[in-house]
Amino acid sequence: MLFHVRMQVTIPDSMPTERADLLKSNEKALALTLQQSGKWRHLWRVVGQYANVSVFDVDSNDELHQLLSTLPLYPFMQIEVTPLAQHPSALAAN
Amino acid sequence: MLFHVRMQVTIPDSMPTERADLLKSNEKALALTLQQSGKWRHLWRVVGQYANVSVFDVDSNDELHQLLSTLPLYPFMQIEVTPLAQHPSALAAN
Amino acid sequence: MLFHVRMQVTIPDSMPTERADLLKSNEKALALTLQQSGKWRHLWRVVGQYANVSVFDVDSNDELHQLLSTLPLYPFMQIEVTPLAQHPSALAAN
Amino acid sequence: MLFHVRMQVTIPDSMPTERADLLKSNEKALALTLQQSGKWRHLWRVVGQYANVSVFDVDSNDELHQLLSTLPLYPFMQIEVTPLAQHPSALAAN
Amino acid sequence: MLFHVRMQVTIPDSMPTERADLLKSNEKALALTLQQSGKWRHLWRVVGQYANVSVFDVDSNDELHQLLSTLPLYPFMQIEVTPLAQHPSALAAN
Amino acid sequence: MLFHVRMQVTIPDSMPTERADLLKSNEKALALTLQQSGKWRHLWRVVGQYANVSVFDVDSNDELHQLLSTLPLYPFMQIEVTPLAQHPSALAAN
Amino acid sequence: MLFHVRMQVTIPDSMPTERADLLKSNEKALALTLQQSGKWRHLWRVVGQYANVSVFDVDSNDELHQLLSTLPLYPFMQIEVTPLAQHPSALAAN
C-alpha cells in the first residue's frame, strides 16, 4: 500500500555540529536499510530545500507511523502523509 | 530529469456529460502513451480526491510544459510542479 | 485500518431541487449501508457547516478511495483524508 | 456532547529530557484516566506527526476547556476544537 | 453554554431580487425571534462586510446546529463556530 | 463604539515562572478594572487555547490601542481587531 | 478617526456591460462626493489589480459601514478594514 510522504527538515542553528552529523548519518543508514527492504520505495530531493518527497510501500498505517517516527531526524521534521491509490490510467500496478 | 507534478482536476458541473467523457477518455489515452514512452514515469491517485501525484522524466522544462499543457484536461487542472534532484541517501539513481 | 475523513459539501445553488434531493437520499442510503458493514465506523456533523467528520475502517487505500469516490455527492465534496495509527496512550485498540 | 479535538505537540529541542519524559508520562496517565471516565472517547495518532485526533464527550464547553488546559503537555500544544452534532445519516446516536 | 459564530454571507449576483429579498426578510424575522428567546445573545455587523459576529447561548451542540442550519440564508453562508468557556479574569459569568 | 478583539497569548517556555506569574496577575487586575469601567464589555475564553475573544466599547481607535498596548501581556499577544457596527437585525442597540 | 480600507473588486464577466458601466460611474460619483466631504481622505490604486487602498476619516464604525455598504460596487467587493491610531513617531496628527 503506497503513501506519499513529504519531509521538511529544520535543524536548529544552535545544535552542536557533532550531534547534527550523528543524526544525519544515522538517518542515512536507516534510509538505506528501509529502501533495501522495499518499504521506502522512492526518495527524491526537493530542489532548493532541505526536504524530500518519498513514497513508502507498507502494510498498514501503523507500520508507516512506526517507520517515520523512528527516523533519527523525526523530531526536526514537518511531515505530510498522503495515501495513494491505483490510478485508473496508470500503466503500472501500484 | 525528474519533476514531481500534482494535478487537481475540477470539471464544472455544468459541462455536458458527453464532452466530459470525451475529455477523460482522450486524457487516459494520452496518459497511457506518455507512460509507455517513459516520460510519465509514475501516476498515482490521491485517495479521496480527483487529483493525482505524478513523476515525469523529461529532458527540459519546456518539454514538461509542452506535455502538461497539451493534456486534454489541462484547462480544468490546478498543477503544481516541483523539480526533483538526486537525494544523497537514495539507493536508486533518479 | 482507520482513516480520518473530512467531507465539505458544496451543492451549486443552480442545481434543480429534484436532482439535489435524489443525490442526498442516495448518499444517505449508501452511508447507512457502509455503516452497517462497519466500513464507515463514525459519522459526525460539523456544527454550522454542510460538512462531516468521519472515521473509516478499511483494508487498504484503494478500498477507501473506491468507497469515497462512489458516494453520490462525491463530485460536490472537498475531502481531506488523514491516515490514523494506534496512539500509545489510547485505551482502546484501533 | 461531542467535540472533535486536534492536538499538535511541539516540545522545544532545548527542553531537558527528564522534564520532557515526566511531562509525557503524566500526560499518558491523565489520558488513560480520562478515557476510563468516558470523557476522552476516542484518541488516534495522526500518521507521521506528533499529533492526535480525539473525540471528547463532555457536558459543557467549560468542562472541555478545563480538561484540555490541565493536560501536562497543554503549554506545548496547538489545539483546534470543532463541536460535533448528530449527523442525519449516522446509524449510531452521538 | 456560549458559542462564538462568525457568518459570512455570499448571495450569487444571478439570484433574482425577489428571492433574495424574501430570504433576507425571513432571516431577519427568525433572527429577531431567536434573540427574543435568548438563544441568539449577541449579533454585530462586521464593518465593511456582509458578515456578522454573533454569540449564541444554547444547551448543546445539536441545538446550535439546528438553529444555524435552519436559517434561511444558511446555504449562502460560510460559518465558523468557536466554543467559548468562562474566562478566569471575566467579571461576568458566561 | 464596539470592537471585536481576539487575543492569542504565547509565553516563551524559557520565561522564569515568577515573571510569568507577575505578568498574569497584573493582566488580571487590569482586565477587571477595565471591565468595571465598561471599556472591556465582554471577555470569553476560547476553548482549548490560551486565547480570548473580547468586545471593547471605546470612544476611538486611539483609546482602544492605548488600552490594548498597555496590557501587561501585550508583548506576548497576537491581536486581531475587527470594528463592529449595528446589525440591522439586532434586537439590542450596540 | 482613521480607518485603512482595502477594496478588491471582482465584477463577473457575465454582467452586461451597460450595467457594469452604470455601477462604475455611480461609484465614481459617490467616491468624489465622499472625498469632497473629507470622509474618504485617501484613495490610491493598487498597481496591477482592480483594487484600491483608502483611508477613511469617520466619526464611528457605524458611519464607516454605512458609507462602504452603500457604495454601488459594494456587492462585488472584498473589503478589509483596519482601524488606525496615532503613531508615536508620526509627525502629523491623524
Next chain:
Amino acid sequence: MLFHVRMQVTIPDSMPTERADLLKSNEKALALTLQQSGKWRHLWRVVGQYANVSVFDVDSNDELHQLLSTLPLYPFMQIEVTPLAQHPSALAAN
C-alpha cells in the same frame, strides 16, 4: 511615486532592554527626519499591533529599499511593499 508599506515589528523577548530602547529611539529619530523630508508621507499605527501602515513618496524602488533597509528596526521587521498608482476616481493627485 507612492508606495504602501506595512511594517510588522517583532523584537525578541530575550533582547536586553537597553539595546531595544536604543533601537527604538534611533528608529523614531530617523522616522521624523524622513517625514520632514517628505519621503515618509504617512505613518499610522495599526490598532492592537506593533505594526504600522505607511505611505512613502520616493523617486525609485532603489531609494525606497535604501530607506527601509537602513531603518534601525529593519532586521526585526516583516515588510510588505505595495506600489500605488493614481486612482481614476481620486480627487487628489498622488
Next chain:
Amino acid sequence: MLFHVRMQVTIPDSMPTERADLLKSNEKALALTLQQSGKWRHLWRVVGQYANVSVFDVDSNDELHQLLSTLPLYPFMQIEVTPLAQHPSALAAN
C-alpha cells in the same frame, strides 16, 4: 525601474472560443510591442500553469499600472507586483 510581475490567467470555460482567441491574439500582439519597446523586459512561462513571470522596466508605478491594466487579458488575470531594487551582489546593473 524594475518590477517583478506574476500573471495567472483564468479564462472561464463558458467564454466562446472566438472571443477567447481574439483576446489571446491581441494580448500577444501587445506583448510583442511592449517587449520591443523595452518596457516588458522579460517574459517567461511558468511550467504547468497558464501563468507567466515577467520583469517590466518602467519609469513609474503609474506607467506600470497603465501597461498592465490595458492588457486584453487583464480582466481574467490575478496579478502580483513586486518592486525590485539593485542587489548588492548583482554583477549587472538593473
Next chain:
Amino acid sequence: MLFHVRMQVTIPDSMPTERADLLKSNEKALALTLQQSGKWRHLWRVVGQYANVSVFDVDSNDELHQLLSTLPLYPFMQIEVTPLAQHPSALAAN
C-alpha cells in the same frame, strides 16, 4: 534551462556578527562567480525584504540543487524554485 528562484534570508539575531559577516561575504563572492559563469543569470533585490528573486540557467535539476545548497547562507534561506519554459509571446528565446 531557466529556473525562477526566490530566496528569503533569515539570520538569527543571536548569531555573532563576525560569523554573519563572513557568511555574507562568502555568499557575495560565490554569487559573483556564478553570475560570471552565466549560471546565475539574474539577481534582483526584493524591495523592503532580505530576499532576492533570481533566474538560474542550468543544465539540470541536480545542478541547480547543487548550486543552491552550497550557498553559504543556504541554511538560513527559505527557497522557492519555479521551473520556467519558453513563453509563446516572448520575443527573446530563453
